[in-house]
Amino acid sequence: MVYSVAMNRSPRKEREWKEREARILEVARRLLREHGYLGLKMDEIASEMEYSKGTIYQHFSSKEDVIMELAVQTIEKRLELMARASEYRGRPRERVAALGVAVELFVRRFPDYFRVEQIIRADSIRDKTAPERQERLISCELRCMGIVTGIVRDGIATGDLTLPEFLTPEQLTFGMWSLSFGGSSIITTGHLGELGVEKPFEAIINNIQMLLDGLNWKPLSHEMDYPKTMERIAEELYSDLLADVPSF
Amino acid sequence: MVYSVAMNRSPRKEREWKEREARILEVARRLLREHGYLGLKMDEIASEMEYSKGTIYQHFSSKEDVIMELAVQTIEKRLELMARASEYRGRPRERVAALGVAVELFVRRFPDYFRVEQIIRADSIRDKTAPERQERLISCELRCMGIVTGIVRDGIATGDLTLPEFLTPEQLTFGMWSLSFGGSSIITTGHLGELGVEKPFEAIINNIQMLLDGLNWKPLSHEMDYPKTMERIAEELYSDLLADVPSF
DNA sequence: TCAGTTTTTGACAATCCGTCATTTCCCAGA
Protein backbone atom coordinates (compact mmCIF):
# COMPACT_ATOMS: atom_id res chain seq x y z
CA MET A 1 0.00 0.00 0.00
CA VAL A 2 1.63 3.18 -1.14
CA TYR A 3 0.10 6.01 0.80
CA SER A 4 -3.53 5.25 1.31
CA VAL A 5 -3.42 6.56 4.85
CA ALA A 6 -2.35 10.07 3.99
CA MET A 7 -4.94 10.50 1.26
CA ASN A 8 -8.17 12.37 1.59
CA ARG A 9 -10.98 10.64 -0.19
CA SER A 10 -14.63 11.27 -0.57
CA PRO A 11 -16.95 8.81 1.20
CA ARG A 12 -17.91 7.25 -2.10
CA LYS A 13 -14.29 6.78 -3.11
CA GLU A 14 -13.55 5.38 0.27
CA ARG A 15 -16.29 2.82 -0.10
CA GLU A 16 -15.18 1.86 -3.56
CA TRP A 17 -11.64 1.49 -2.28
CA LYS A 18 -12.71 -0.88 0.43
CA GLU A 19 -14.90 -2.86 -1.90
CA ARG A 20 -12.06 -3.29 -4.33
CA GLU A 21 -9.70 -4.36 -1.60
CA ALA A 22 -12.23 -6.97 -0.56
CA ARG A 23 -12.51 -8.20 -4.12
CA ILE A 24 -8.76 -8.43 -4.49
CA LEU A 25 -8.61 -10.64 -1.43
CA GLU A 26 -11.53 -12.70 -2.63
CA VAL A 27 -9.89 -13.39 -5.96
CA ALA A 28 -6.52 -13.98 -4.33
CA ARG A 29 -7.99 -16.53 -1.98
CA ARG A 30 -9.63 -18.41 -4.80
CA LEU A 31 -6.44 -18.45 -6.83
CA LEU A 32 -4.49 -19.53 -3.80
CA ARG A 33 -6.89 -22.40 -3.24
CA GLU A 34 -6.77 -23.44 -6.87
CA HIS A 35 -3.08 -23.05 -7.61
CA GLY A 36 -1.27 -22.88 -4.30
CA TYR A 37 1.17 -20.31 -3.08
CA LEU A 38 3.60 -20.65 -5.95
CA GLY A 39 0.78 -20.52 -8.47
CA LEU A 40 -0.66 -17.29 -7.12
CA LYS A 41 0.24 -14.55 -9.59
CA MET A 42 -0.31 -10.85 -9.23
CA ASP A 43 -0.96 -10.52 -12.95
CA GLU A 44 -3.66 -13.12 -12.70
CA ILE A 45 -5.35 -11.40 -9.80
CA ALA A 46 -5.32 -8.22 -11.82
CA SER A 47 -6.69 -9.70 -15.02
CA GLU A 48 -9.39 -11.66 -13.18
CA MET A 49 -10.51 -8.43 -11.59
CA GLU A 50 -10.18 -6.53 -14.83
CA TYR A 51 -7.81 -4.10 -13.27
CA SER A 52 -4.16 -3.56 -13.94
CA LYS A 53 -1.42 -4.82 -11.76
CA GLY A 54 -0.41 -1.36 -10.68
CA THR A 55 -3.76 -0.91 -9.01
CA ILE A 56 -3.26 -4.02 -6.91
CA TYR A 57 0.03 -2.61 -5.76
CA GLN A 58 -1.76 0.47 -4.49
CA HIS A 59 -3.47 -1.74 -1.96
CA PHE A 60 -0.68 -4.15 -1.12
CA SER A 61 3.04 -3.67 -1.18
CA SER A 62 3.84 -7.18 -2.29
CA LYS A 63 2.45 -10.58 -2.96
CA GLU A 64 3.40 -11.60 0.54
CA ASP A 65 1.46 -8.65 1.85
CA VAL A 66 -1.66 -9.99 0.15
CA ILE A 67 -1.11 -13.38 1.76
CA MET A 68 -0.56 -11.74 5.12
CA GLU A 69 -3.87 -9.93 4.90
CA LEU A 70 -5.53 -13.21 3.99
CA ALA A 71 -3.97 -14.67 7.11
CA VAL A 72 -5.36 -11.88 9.23
CA GLN A 73 -8.79 -12.56 7.77
CA THR A 74 -8.27 -16.21 8.54
CA ILE A 75 -7.58 -15.68 12.20
CA GLU A 76 -10.39 -13.16 12.45
CA LYS A 77 -12.76 -15.71 10.99
CA ARG A 78 -11.67 -18.33 13.44
CA LEU A 79 -11.85 -15.84 16.24
CA GLU A 80 -15.46 -15.20 15.32
CA LEU A 81 -16.31 -18.90 15.48
CA MET A 82 -14.44 -19.28 18.75
CA ALA A 83 -16.20 -16.30 20.24
CA ARG A 84 -19.54 -17.94 19.54
CA ALA A 85 -18.32 -21.09 21.25
CA SER A 86 -17.09 -19.27 24.32
CA GLU A 87 -20.56 -17.90 24.95
CA TYR A 88 -22.12 -21.31 25.10
CA ARG A 89 -23.86 -21.76 28.42
CA GLY A 90 -22.55 -24.79 30.19
CA ARG A 91 -19.80 -26.02 32.42
CA PRO A 92 -16.31 -24.96 31.39
CA ARG A 93 -15.33 -28.32 29.98
CA GLU A 94 -18.44 -28.27 27.83
CA ARG A 95 -17.32 -24.92 26.53
CA VAL A 96 -13.96 -26.41 25.65
CA ALA A 97 -15.89 -29.01 23.68
CA ALA A 98 -17.69 -26.14 21.98
CA LEU A 99 -14.29 -24.71 21.05
CA GLY A 100 -13.41 -28.07 19.59
CA VAL A 101 -16.49 -27.91 17.42
CA ALA A 102 -15.59 -24.39 16.36
CA VAL A 103 -12.06 -25.22 15.34
CA GLU A 104 -12.94 -28.42 13.53
CA LEU A 105 -15.73 -26.67 11.70
CA PHE A 106 -13.37 -23.88 10.80
CA VAL A 107 -10.80 -26.18 9.24
CA ARG A 108 -13.39 -28.24 7.39
CA ARG A 109 -15.63 -25.45 6.24
CA PHE A 110 -12.84 -23.07 5.23
CA PRO A 111 -9.92 -25.24 4.20
CA ASP A 112 -8.39 -22.51 2.10
CA TYR A 113 -8.40 -20.20 5.10
CA PHE A 114 -6.55 -22.75 7.11
CA ARG A 115 -4.09 -23.27 4.31
CA VAL A 116 -3.11 -19.62 4.48
CA GLU A 117 -2.37 -20.01 8.14
CA GLN A 118 -0.01 -22.85 7.42
CA ILE A 119 1.80 -20.90 4.74
CA ILE A 120 2.30 -17.99 7.06
CA ARG A 121 3.67 -20.25 9.73
CA ALA A 122 5.99 -22.18 7.49
CA ASP A 123 8.05 -19.52 5.81
CA SER A 124 9.39 -16.16 6.78
CA ILE A 125 6.87 -14.27 4.73
CA ARG A 126 6.26 -12.03 7.66
CA ASP A 127 9.36 -9.93 7.04
CA LYS A 128 8.18 -8.76 3.66
CA THR A 129 4.86 -7.43 4.90
CA ALA A 130 3.57 -4.22 6.38
CA PRO A 131 4.24 -4.08 10.13
CA GLU A 132 0.71 -2.89 10.72
CA ARG A 133 -0.61 -6.18 9.38
CA GLN A 134 1.81 -8.17 11.50
CA GLU A 135 0.52 -6.42 14.60
CA ARG A 136 -3.06 -7.17 13.67
CA LEU A 137 -2.16 -10.82 13.28
CA ILE A 138 -0.52 -11.01 16.68
CA SER A 139 -3.42 -9.18 18.24
CA CYS A 140 -5.85 -11.72 16.82
CA GLU A 141 -3.76 -14.61 18.02
CA LEU A 142 -3.67 -13.05 21.45
CA ARG A 143 -7.45 -12.85 21.56
CA CYS A 144 -7.75 -16.47 20.38
CA MET A 145 -5.46 -17.60 23.17
CA GLY A 146 -7.34 -15.38 25.55
CA ILE A 147 -10.63 -17.08 24.87
CA VAL A 148 -9.24 -20.53 25.56
CA THR A 149 -7.22 -19.49 28.57
CA GLY A 150 -10.28 -17.76 29.92
CA ILE A 151 -12.28 -20.95 29.84
CA VAL A 152 -9.44 -22.84 31.49
CA ARG A 153 -9.40 -20.27 34.28
CA ASP A 154 -13.15 -20.59 34.60
CA GLY A 155 -12.69 -24.31 35.04
CA ILE A 156 -10.22 -23.66 37.81
CA ALA A 157 -12.46 -21.06 39.41
CA THR A 158 -15.48 -23.35 39.51
CA GLY A 159 -13.40 -26.14 40.99
CA ASP A 160 -13.91 -28.45 38.03
CA LEU A 161 -10.20 -28.34 37.26
CA THR A 162 -7.07 -28.24 39.33
CA LEU A 163 -3.92 -27.86 37.29
CA PRO A 164 -0.75 -29.56 38.49
CA GLU A 165 1.94 -27.13 39.50
CA PHE A 166 3.97 -27.89 36.39
CA LEU A 167 1.28 -26.72 33.96
CA THR A 168 0.01 -23.17 33.63
CA PRO A 169 -3.31 -22.32 31.97
CA GLU A 170 -1.34 -20.87 29.06
CA GLN A 171 0.62 -24.07 28.67
CA LEU A 172 -2.53 -26.16 28.58
CA THR A 173 -3.99 -23.82 25.98
CA PHE A 174 -0.78 -24.16 24.03
CA GLY A 175 -1.14 -27.93 24.21
CA MET A 176 -4.65 -27.98 22.82
CA TRP A 177 -3.70 -25.43 20.20
CA SER A 178 -0.74 -27.56 19.14
CA LEU A 179 -2.80 -30.71 18.94
CA SER A 180 -5.44 -28.99 16.90
CA PHE A 181 -3.13 -27.07 14.60
CA GLY A 182 -0.66 -29.89 14.12
CA GLY A 183 -3.39 -32.42 13.50
CA SER A 184 -5.15 -30.23 10.99
CA SER A 185 -1.85 -29.54 9.26
CA ILE A 186 -1.07 -33.20 8.90
CA ILE A 187 -4.58 -33.94 7.74
CA THR A 188 -4.75 -31.33 5.03
CA THR A 189 -1.38 -32.09 3.51
CA GLY A 190 -0.81 -35.72 4.19
CA HIS A 191 -1.89 -39.07 2.98
CA LEU A 192 -3.14 -40.19 6.33
CA GLY A 193 -5.18 -43.03 4.93
CA GLU A 194 -2.02 -44.77 3.81
CA LEU A 195 -0.59 -44.35 7.30
CA GLY A 196 -3.52 -46.22 8.81
CA VAL A 197 -5.12 -43.30 10.63
CA GLU A 198 -8.89 -43.43 10.35
CA LYS A 199 -11.21 -40.52 11.08
CA PRO A 200 -8.45 -38.07 11.94
CA PHE A 201 -10.76 -35.24 12.99
CA GLU A 202 -12.42 -37.47 15.54
CA ALA A 203 -8.99 -38.55 16.63
CA ILE A 204 -8.00 -34.96 17.41
CA ILE A 205 -11.12 -34.44 19.50
CA ASN A 206 -10.66 -37.70 21.34
CA ASN A 207 -7.02 -37.03 22.08
CA ILE A 208 -7.97 -33.69 23.56
CA GLN A 209 -10.64 -35.38 25.64
CA MET A 210 -8.07 -37.83 26.96
CA LEU A 211 -5.75 -34.95 27.75
CA LEU A 212 -8.46 -33.23 29.77
CA ASP A 213 -9.31 -36.49 31.49
CA GLY A 214 -5.66 -36.81 32.43
CA LEU A 215 -5.95 -33.44 34.13
CA ASN A 216 -9.04 -34.72 35.88
CA TRP A 217 -11.16 -31.91 34.49
CA LYS A 218 -14.72 -32.63 35.57
CA PRO A 219 -17.00 -33.92 34.22
CA LEU A 220 -14.73 -36.61 32.85
CA SER A 221 -15.38 -37.93 29.40
CA HIS A 222 -17.12 -41.04 30.69
CA GLU A 223 -19.31 -39.01 33.04
CA MET A 224 -20.93 -37.12 30.25
CA ASP A 225 -21.93 -37.73 26.66
CA TYR A 226 -19.63 -35.20 25.01
CA PRO A 227 -20.21 -36.42 21.46
CA LYS A 228 -23.89 -35.73 21.99
CA THR A 229 -23.10 -32.35 23.52
CA MET A 230 -20.96 -31.44 20.57
CA GLU A 231 -23.65 -32.41 18.12
CA ARG A 232 -26.07 -30.20 19.98
CA ILE A 233 -23.57 -27.35 20.02
CA ALA A 234 -23.00 -27.68 16.31
CA GLU A 235 -26.71 -27.41 15.61
CA GLU A 236 -27.26 -24.69 18.14
CA LEU A 237 -24.37 -22.38 17.33
CA TYR A 238 -23.27 -23.20 13.83
CA SER A 239 -26.32 -24.33 11.93
CA ASP A 240 -25.53 -21.69 9.30
CA LEU A 241 -22.28 -23.42 8.40
CA LEU A 242 -23.25 -27.02 8.78
CA ALA A 243 -24.86 -27.54 5.41
CA ASP A 244 -21.66 -26.84 3.55
CA VAL A 245 -19.47 -29.21 5.51
CA PRO A 246 -19.31 -32.69 4.07
CA SER A 247 -20.28 -35.45 6.49
CA PHE A 248 -20.61 -33.41 9.63
CA MET B 1 18.13 -35.41 -12.23
CA VAL B 2 18.60 -35.96 -15.91
CA TYR B 3 19.79 -39.49 -16.45
CA SER B 4 22.15 -40.37 -13.70
CA VAL B 5 20.60 -43.79 -13.33
CA ALA B 6 21.32 -44.96 -16.84
CA MET B 7 24.95 -43.87 -16.76
CA ASN B 8 27.90 -46.05 -16.24
CA ARG B 9 30.51 -44.45 -14.09
CA SER B 10 33.78 -45.50 -12.67
CA PRO B 11 33.88 -46.01 -8.90
CA ARG B 12 35.85 -42.83 -8.43
CA LYS B 13 33.37 -40.84 -10.50
CA GLU B 14 30.58 -42.40 -8.59
CA ARG B 15 32.12 -41.34 -5.31
CA GLU B 16 32.69 -37.82 -6.53
CA TRP B 17 29.11 -37.68 -7.73
CA LYS B 18 27.78 -38.61 -4.32
CA GLU B 19 30.11 -36.25 -2.55
CA ARG B 20 28.98 -33.42 -4.74
CA GLU B 21 25.34 -34.21 -4.21
CA ALA B 22 25.96 -34.14 -0.48
CA ARG B 23 27.66 -30.77 -0.80
CA ILE B 24 24.80 -29.36 -2.83
CA LEU B 25 22.39 -30.34 -0.10
CA GLU B 26 24.68 -28.99 2.58
CA VAL B 27 24.91 -25.60 0.91
CA ALA B 28 21.20 -25.60 0.12
CA ARG B 29 20.34 -26.24 3.72
CA ARG B 30 22.53 -23.43 4.93
CA LEU B 31 21.05 -21.01 2.42
CA LEU B 32 17.58 -22.15 3.33
CA ARG B 33 18.30 -21.51 6.97
CA GLU B 34 19.80 -18.11 6.27
CA HIS B 35 17.39 -16.78 3.66
CA GLY B 36 14.27 -18.90 3.82
CA TYR B 37 12.50 -20.68 1.04
CA LEU B 38 12.03 -17.63 -1.14
CA GLY B 39 15.63 -16.60 -0.64
CA LEU B 40 17.03 -19.93 -1.74
CA LYS B 41 18.46 -19.43 -5.22
CA MET B 42 19.81 -22.07 -7.53
CA ASP B 43 22.40 -19.64 -8.87
CA GLU B 44 23.60 -18.98 -5.36
CA ILE B 45 23.94 -22.66 -4.56
CA ALA B 46 26.01 -23.01 -7.72
CA SER B 47 28.28 -20.07 -7.11
CA GLU B 48 28.82 -21.01 -3.46
CA MET B 49 29.91 -24.43 -4.62
CA GLU B 50 31.98 -23.00 -7.45
CA TYR B 51 30.02 -25.00 -9.93
CA SER B 52 27.66 -23.83 -12.61
CA LYS B 53 23.92 -24.03 -12.34
CA GLY B 54 23.67 -26.63 -15.05
CA THR B 55 25.61 -29.04 -12.89
CA ILE B 56 23.15 -28.67 -10.05
CA TYR B 57 20.40 -29.55 -12.47
CA GLN B 58 22.17 -32.79 -13.27
CA HIS B 59 21.44 -33.85 -9.73
CA PHE B 60 18.03 -32.32 -9.16
CA SER B 61 15.24 -31.56 -11.56
CA SER B 62 14.07 -28.42 -9.83
CA LYS B 63 14.44 -26.23 -6.80
CA GLU B 64 11.54 -28.04 -5.20
CA ASP B 65 13.31 -31.30 -5.82
CA VAL B 66 16.26 -30.05 -3.78
CA ILE B 67 13.93 -29.10 -0.95
CA MET B 68 12.23 -32.47 -1.17
CA GLU B 69 15.53 -34.27 -0.79
CA LEU B 70 16.31 -32.10 2.21
CA ALA B 71 12.99 -33.18 3.64
CA VAL B 72 13.82 -36.83 3.11
CA GLN B 73 17.11 -36.28 4.93
CA THR B 74 15.16 -34.57 7.68
CA ILE B 75 12.82 -37.45 8.27
CA GLU B 76 15.67 -39.92 8.01
CA LYS B 77 17.56 -38.01 10.64
CA ARG B 78 14.59 -38.02 12.94
CA LEU B 79 13.98 -41.65 12.23
CA GLU B 80 17.51 -42.36 13.34
CA LEU B 81 16.98 -40.55 16.64
CA MET B 82 13.64 -42.26 17.15
CA ALA B 83 15.10 -45.66 16.41
CA ARG B 84 17.63 -45.14 19.18
CA ALA B 85 14.81 -44.23 21.53
CA SER B 86 12.73 -47.26 20.65
CA GLU B 87 15.54 -49.54 21.73
CA TYR B 88 15.67 -48.10 25.20
CA ARG B 89 15.13 -50.85 27.74
CA GLY B 90 12.24 -50.04 29.96
CA ARG B 91 8.49 -50.20 30.25
CA PRO B 92 6.58 -49.03 27.18
CA ARG B 93 5.59 -45.70 28.64
CA GLU B 94 9.22 -45.01 29.48
CA ARG B 95 10.02 -45.69 25.88
CA VAL B 96 7.41 -43.16 24.85
CA ALA B 97 9.23 -40.71 27.09
CA ALA B 98 12.42 -41.65 25.27
CA LEU B 99 10.68 -40.78 22.02
CA GLY B 100 9.75 -37.44 23.52
CA VAL B 101 13.41 -36.80 24.25
CA ALA B 102 14.30 -37.81 20.69
CA VAL B 103 11.82 -35.52 19.04
CA GLU B 104 12.55 -32.53 21.23
CA LEU B 105 16.26 -33.00 20.71
CA PHE B 106 15.69 -33.24 17.01
CA VAL B 107 13.82 -29.97 16.78
CA ARG B 108 16.24 -28.12 19.02
CA ARG B 109 19.47 -29.53 17.71
CA PHE B 110 18.51 -29.36 14.03
CA PRO B 111 16.10 -26.45 13.69
CA ASP B 112 16.81 -26.02 10.02
CA TYR B 113 15.93 -29.64 9.41
CA PHE B 114 12.61 -29.14 11.09
CA ARG B 115 12.01 -26.01 9.10
CA VAL B 116 12.24 -28.00 5.89
CA GLU B 117 9.58 -30.33 7.16
CA GLN B 118 7.27 -27.43 7.75
CA ILE B 119 7.83 -26.04 4.29
CA ILE B 120 7.07 -29.36 2.70
CA ARG B 121 3.89 -29.65 4.68
CA ALA B 122 2.69 -26.14 4.01
CA ASP B 123 2.78 -25.89 0.28
CA SER B 124 2.20 -28.20 -2.62
CA ILE B 125 5.85 -28.55 -3.42
CA ARG B 126 5.40 -32.26 -3.63
CA ASP B 127 3.88 -32.20 -7.09
CA LYS B 128 6.94 -30.69 -8.67
CA THR B 129 9.35 -33.31 -7.42
CA ALA B 130 10.61 -36.68 -8.55
CA PRO B 131 8.13 -39.42 -7.60
CA GLU B 132 10.97 -41.55 -6.33
CA ARG B 133 11.73 -38.95 -3.69
CA GLN B 134 8.08 -38.72 -2.71
CA GLU B 135 7.99 -42.43 -2.13
CA ARG B 136 11.07 -42.30 0.04
CA LEU B 137 9.45 -39.57 2.11
CA ILE B 138 6.28 -41.56 2.64
CA SER B 139 8.27 -44.65 3.45
CA CYS B 140 10.18 -42.77 6.14
CA GLU B 141 7.01 -41.37 7.60
CA LEU B 142 5.57 -44.84 7.68
CA ARG B 143 8.52 -46.15 9.62
CA CYS B 144 8.32 -43.21 12.05
CA MET B 145 4.66 -43.96 12.68
CA GLY B 146 5.51 -47.63 12.94
CA ILE B 147 7.97 -47.08 15.74
CA VAL B 148 5.48 -45.16 17.85
CA THR B 149 2.56 -47.43 17.10
CA GLY B 150 4.77 -50.39 17.95
CA ILE B 151 5.44 -49.02 21.40
CA VAL B 152 1.74 -48.33 21.91
CA ARG B 153 0.98 -51.93 21.01
CA ASP B 154 3.67 -53.09 23.40
CA GLY B 155 1.97 -51.10 26.11
CA ILE B 156 -1.30 -52.83 25.33
CA ALA B 157 0.38 -56.24 25.18
CA THR B 158 2.02 -55.83 28.57
CA GLY B 159 -1.24 -54.71 30.11
CA ASP B 160 0.07 -51.26 31.02
CA LEU B 161 -2.40 -49.66 28.64
CA THR B 162 -5.97 -50.37 27.66
CA LEU B 163 -7.23 -48.14 24.90
CA PRO B 164 -10.87 -47.08 24.91
CA GLU B 165 -12.81 -48.50 22.00
CA PHE B 166 -12.97 -45.09 20.34
CA LEU B 167 -9.20 -44.75 19.98
CA THR B 168 -6.97 -46.96 17.87
CA PRO B 169 -3.20 -47.19 18.39
CA GLU B 170 -2.75 -45.28 15.13
CA GLN B 171 -5.04 -42.52 16.35
CA LEU B 172 -3.12 -42.16 19.59
CA THR B 173 0.12 -42.01 17.65
CA PHE B 174 -1.46 -39.38 15.43
CA GLY B 175 -2.39 -37.41 18.54
CA MET B 176 1.12 -37.38 19.94
CA TRP B 177 2.53 -36.63 16.51
CA SER B 178 0.14 -33.70 16.13
CA LEU B 179 0.95 -32.31 19.53
CA SER B 180 4.63 -32.55 18.88
CA PHE B 181 4.62 -31.28 15.32
CA GLY B 182 2.09 -28.54 15.94
CA GLY B 183 3.84 -27.38 19.08
CA SER B 184 7.23 -27.28 17.43
CA SER B 185 5.76 -25.40 14.49
CA ILE B 186 4.25 -22.76 16.68
CA ILE B 187 7.45 -22.48 18.69
CA THR B 188 9.80 -22.04 15.79
CA THR B 189 7.75 -19.44 13.96
CA GLY B 190 5.87 -17.68 16.66
CA HIS B 191 6.43 -15.11 19.30
CA LEU B 192 5.25 -17.32 22.12
CA GLY B 193 6.76 -15.21 24.82
CA GLU B 194 4.36 -12.42 24.02
CA LEU B 195 1.48 -14.86 24.24
CA GLY B 196 2.43 -15.76 27.78
CA VAL B 197 3.55 -19.33 27.15
CA GLU B 198 6.64 -20.14 29.18
CA LYS B 199 8.93 -23.09 28.52
CA PRO B 200 6.99 -24.36 25.50
CA PHE B 201 9.09 -27.50 25.00
CA GLU B 202 8.38 -28.60 28.54
CA ALA B 203 4.75 -27.78 27.90
CA ILE B 204 4.62 -30.18 24.97
CA ILE B 205 6.10 -32.98 27.03
CA ASN B 206 3.79 -32.31 29.94
CA ASN B 207 0.71 -32.19 27.75
CA ILE B 208 1.64 -35.55 26.30
CA GLN B 209 2.13 -36.91 29.80
CA MET B 210 -1.35 -35.71 30.77
CA LEU B 211 -2.75 -37.32 27.64
CA LEU B 212 -1.20 -40.65 28.56
CA ASP B 213 -2.40 -40.27 32.13
CA GLY B 214 -5.88 -39.72 30.76
CA LEU B 215 -5.59 -43.06 29.01
CA ASN B 216 -4.44 -44.53 32.31
CA TRP B 217 -1.20 -45.75 30.79
CA LYS B 218 0.82 -47.19 33.67
CA PRO B 219 2.94 -46.11 35.37
CA LEU B 220 1.10 -42.82 35.65
CA SER B 221 3.10 -39.63 35.70
CA HIS B 222 2.86 -39.28 39.46
CA GLU B 223 3.89 -42.88 40.00
CA MET B 224 7.27 -42.39 38.40
CA ASP B 225 9.80 -39.60 38.06
CA TYR B 226 9.63 -39.18 34.28
CA PRO B 227 11.63 -35.95 34.18
CA LYS B 228 14.45 -37.84 35.86
CA THR B 229 14.01 -40.74 33.45
CA MET B 230 14.19 -38.42 30.50
CA GLU B 231 17.33 -36.79 31.76
CA ARG B 232 18.90 -40.20 32.10
CA ILE B 233 17.76 -41.17 28.63
CA ALA B 234 19.20 -38.00 27.18
CA GLU B 235 22.59 -38.72 28.70
CA GLU B 236 22.47 -42.39 27.90
CA LEU B 237 21.31 -42.28 24.29
CA TYR B 238 22.08 -38.82 23.00
CA SER B 239 25.18 -37.63 24.79
CA ASP B 240 26.75 -36.96 21.38
CA LEU B 241 24.15 -34.29 20.59
CA LEU B 242 23.63 -32.76 23.98
CA ALA B 243 26.57 -30.40 23.97
CA ASP B 244 25.25 -28.47 20.99
CA VAL B 245 21.76 -27.93 22.34
CA PRO B 246 21.38 -24.76 24.35
CA SER B 247 20.03 -25.26 27.86
CA PHE B 248 19.16 -28.89 27.71
C1' DT C 1 -15.58 23.85 -20.41
C1' DC C 2 -11.12 23.51 -18.21
C1' DA C 3 -7.16 23.22 -15.21
C1' DG C 4 -5.56 20.78 -11.46
C1' DT C 5 -5.58 16.51 -8.99
C1' DT C 6 -6.10 11.70 -8.32
C1' DT C 7 -6.21 7.16 -10.20
C1' DT C 8 -5.13 3.74 -13.54
C1' DT C 9 -2.33 1.78 -16.74
C1' DG C 10 0.98 -1.26 -18.96
C1' DA C 11 5.68 -0.96 -20.64
C1' DC C 12 9.84 -1.77 -18.41
C1' DA C 13 13.84 -3.21 -15.46
C1' DA C 14 15.19 -6.64 -12.48
C1' DT C 15 15.24 -11.25 -10.85
C1' DC C 16 15.21 -16.09 -11.12
C1' DC C 17 14.19 -20.71 -12.99
C1' DG C 18 15.28 -24.32 -16.09
C1' DT C 19 17.28 -25.58 -20.88
C1' DC C 20 20.60 -26.75 -24.16
C1' DA C 21 24.14 -25.93 -27.66
C1' DT C 22 28.77 -25.41 -26.99
C1' DT C 23 33.05 -26.01 -24.72
C1' DT C 24 35.97 -28.37 -21.62
C1' DC C 25 37.58 -32.35 -19.47
C1' DC C 26 38.72 -37.19 -19.06
C1' DC C 27 40.66 -41.39 -20.32
C1' DA C 28 41.61 -45.43 -23.12
C1' DG C 29 44.24 -46.92 -26.67
C1' DA C 30 47.76 -46.15 -30.22
Next chain:
DNA sequence: TCTGGGAAATGACGGATTGTCAAAAACTGA
Protein backbone atom coordinates in the same frame (compact mmCIF):
# COMPACT_ATOMS: atom_id res chain seq x y z
C1' DT D 1 53.06 -38.54 -25.51
C1' DC D 2 49.36 -37.90 -28.61
C1' DT D 3 44.58 -38.37 -30.06
C1' DG D 4 39.69 -39.11 -30.62
C1' DG D 5 35.30 -39.89 -28.80
C1' DG D 6 32.25 -39.71 -25.12
C1' DA D 7 31.03 -37.74 -20.58
C1' DA D 8 30.56 -33.67 -17.87
C1' DA D 9 30.45 -28.67 -17.08
C1' DT D 10 29.28 -24.27 -18.59
C1' DG D 11 26.76 -20.00 -18.98
C1' DA D 12 24.03 -17.54 -22.35
C1' DC D 13 19.39 -17.63 -23.23
C1' DG D 14 14.11 -17.91 -23.26
C1' DG D 15 10.35 -17.58 -20.43
C1' DA D 16 7.93 -16.21 -16.43
C1' DT D 17 6.98 -13.16 -12.65
C1' DT D 18 7.56 -9.37 -9.47
C1' DG D 19 7.52 -4.61 -8.47
C1' DT D 20 8.15 0.40 -10.45
C1' DC D 21 7.05 4.56 -12.62
C1' DA D 22 6.25 7.95 -16.20
C1' DA D 23 2.54 8.82 -18.91
C1' DA D 24 -2.36 8.54 -19.92
C1' DA D 25 -6.98 8.61 -18.39
C1' DA D 26 -10.51 9.79 -15.27
C1' DC D 27 -12.38 12.66 -12.08
C1' DT D 28 -13.40 17.05 -9.54
C1' DG D 29 -14.96 21.53 -8.52
C1' DA D 30 -15.47 25.96 -10.39
